[in-house]
Amino acid sequence: MAQLIYLADDDQSLLDVFVAFLEGAGYEVCAFPTGDALVEEFGRREPDLIVLDVMMPGTDGLTICKNLRDVSDVPIIILTAKDSEMDYMRGLALGSDDYLAKPFSPSMLVMRIKALLRRVDMGRKVAPATRELRFGDIALAPDAHEASVRGEAIDLTMTEFALLTCLMGGAGKPVSRDRLLSEVWGIDVAVETRVTDETARRVRQKLKAAGSAVSIKAVWGFGYKLDDSSAKTREEGR
Amino acid sequence: MSWEKLKGVRLRYRLAISAVLAVALTMGAAAAVFNYVLGGRVASEARNAIEIVMGWSEGDSYDVRNAYALPLNDSFEIEYDGEDWYSDEEILLASWCAAHPAVGDIQRARLGAWTCYVCIYDLAGDDWDYWMAFGDDTASGYLAVYVDVTEEQALIEAVNISFALIGVIGAAVGGLFGYLAGKRIEESQEAQKRFYENMSHELKTPLAAIRGYAEGVEAQVVDPEEAARVITGETERMSAQIDAILNLSRLEAGGITLKREPLEVADFVQDCLMPFEGAVRARGLDVALDLVEGQVSADENWFAHAFTNVVTNAVRHAGTRVCVSYDGSELAVWNDGVVPSEAELAHLFDRFYAGASGGTGVGLALAREIVELHGWTMAATLVGSGLRVAIRMA
Numbered sequence: 162m163a164q165l166i167y168l169a170d171d172d173q174s175l176l177d178v179f180v181a182f183l184e185g186a187g188y189e190v191c192a193f194p195t196g197d198a199l200v201e202e203f204g205r206r207e208p209d210l211i212v213l214d215v216m217m218p219g220t221d222g223l224t225i226c227k228n229l230r231d232v233s234d235v236p237i238i239i240l241t242a243k244d245s246e247m248d249y250m251r252g253l254a255l256g257s258d259d260y261l262a263k264p265f266s267p268s269m270l271v272m273r274i275k276a277l278l279r280r281v282d283m284g285r286k287v288a289p290a291t292r293e294l295r296f297g298d299i300a301l302a303p304d305a306h307e308a309s310v311r312g313e314a315i316d317l318t319m320t321e322f323a324l325l326t327c328l329m330g331g332a333g334k335p336v337s338r339d340r341l342l343s344e345v346w347g348i349d350v351a352v353e354t355r356v357t358d359e360t361a362r363r364v365r366q367k368l369k370a371a372g373s374a375v376s377i378k379a380v381w382g383f384g385y386k387l388d389d390s391s392a393k394t395r396e397e398g399r
Numbered sequence: 400m401s402w403e404k405l406k407g408v409r410l411r412y413r414l415a416i417s418a419v420l421a422v423a424l425t426m427g428a429a430a431a432v433f434n435y436v437l438g439g440r441v442a443s444e445a446r447n448a449i450e451i452v453m454g455w456s457e458g459d460s461y462d463v464r465n466a467y468a469l470p471l472n473d474s475f476e477i478e479y480d481g482e483d484w485y486s487d488e489e490i491l492l493a494s495w496c497a498a499h500p501a502v503g504d505i506q507r508a509r510l511g512a513w514t515c516y517v518c519i520y521d522l523a524g525d526d527w528d529y530w531m532a533f534g535d536d537t538a539s540g541y542l543a544v545y546v547d548v549t550e551e552q553a554l555i556e557a558v559n560i561s562f563a564l565i566g567v568i569g570a571a572v573g574g575l576f577g578y579l580a581g582k583r584i585e586e587s588q589e590a591q592k593r594f595y596e597n598m599s600h601e602l603k604t605p606l607a608a609i610r611g612y613a614e615g616v617e618a619q620v621v622d623p624e625e626a627a628r629v630i631t632g633e634t635e636r637m638s639a640q641i642d643a644i645l646n647l648s649r650l651e652a653g654g655i656t657l658k659r660e661p662l663e664v665a666d667f668v669q670d671c672l673m674p675f676e677g678a679v680r681a682r683g684l685d686v687a688l689d690l691v692e693g694q695v696s697a698d699e700n701w702f703a704h705a706f707t708n709v710v711t712n713a714v715r716h717a718g719t720r721v722c723v724s725y726d727g728s729e730l731a732v733w734n735d736g737v738v739p740s741e742a743e744l745a746h747l748f749d750r751f752y753a754g755a756s757g758g759t760g761v762g763l764a765l766a767r768e769i770v771e772l773h774g775w776t777m778a779a780t781l782v783g784s785g786l787r788v789a790i791r792m793a
Contacts, residue, residue, distance in 0.1 A: 264634075338676055355674045357673075358670075378669075379666070379669040379670040380669060381669045385673075
């Protein structure tokens, strides 16, 4: 059965383009010119994923995101104006799972949607008592989708969680961008995209904000790796 | 001369002339005030002296200036013409009195280098009681009572000359500054105008292509797939330019304060390079890194913008190789392939410079502004068979 996606944006031509792309990718799509209309339909039928523009007449996207999050776990992607870090941060705080800054290519939107839905699918398939992953002072509980630094929980979107999990698999060795794209976003074709870099940067910032000694390092030609600076100092101390 | 014509005169000249006029008027006003005040003071002291001596007002004649009396006959000639009895000035005064016989009025007489205030008194008048000292009862003729103010006059003149000199020099300097300031402003306005014209052109050109291909598809004269490729490409190009322009404007509006943090250069470079993996692989380029360990204090967000622009330019024009090096004080990106000529090199950081090797839009201009905002420098040189763009940070 095709998955159902709800889309809200006040720009009609953008909506038309998104609908065309998503239907072309095999999804069932409902488009709404305002967030309020989307919420109304949501009450009648819940979709598998929601895409919300931040700036819309009526109730704005961020508030709608928060309201939806209060009643449901449905994956939400918010669309913001470029460089709008504030919107992104607030969106995440209010419960969205991912964001895209306009202007972006619709195929990028399809990629992110695919990745999110995969995560949701896999989340349902994963056996309850999956081993906890550790590296340095960070710990991941895959079944509960919880991440923590020295015992204190940190907030990660599903995509960010997946990226961190993938990097942990490397255990300090670099994981190539291609592999990240494939495992986290399900993209097998070499597509020109910065989504891995942007996500890695976001996770790096979150780890830093939580005071972790672990950080994500870029290694040209090889990929991204987890780096534990406390291990280094311990070695140097000897 | 109409206002319209005035407006047409170049700003630099308008400013220069305004400065000259301003200084001249100020000096003129100052001189006038000075003359009025000092001159007035001298005049009133002289009048006072004359009045006291003449008995027209109360006062001790010892407190005021010296007033002298020059007796003249009815024809304003000096009666007693003994040798050296009267000074040359007094002789001159006599002829002046003949020419200006205003009896009873205190007047100012200028006699060559000598200036005095003089009151001509009619000896045949009634209030003659005080001048019995002359001993001549047949009081006739005139008495010229005068106060010498030559020194003060000389002072006033000296000061006036100073004012004039200062005025002239001041006006010249002011005019020069006005001209230079005007020139600067004009150039800035010109640059601004050119920028907008260029920006307009840079954005309208891709739009024209997009429109053309879109209409071509509509009219079914263009292959839709090819049109789609072109349109996507042009949109990307415009999007990048708009971002860069907005950033540049933000930077120039001056509202940007850098949030500096310690930055590991090697880590930073690799981070900035990662997104280029795809393009590098697609073009078959070889990217070599030669980085030492080192930290700088920078705003990571803005510096990443700048460095990414430099790398974008290098990757776009590279033929086979791109080299990134950091030696502890200079971070440089080198690429072979399509390289600007010596002449174009000077304009590399100009906004929208459309060189024969392909314009760089505002990318490098923005990069340099950001680098300079950090207190560093960015320079481009031709090295080997390639272009080397270097950021000197120490």
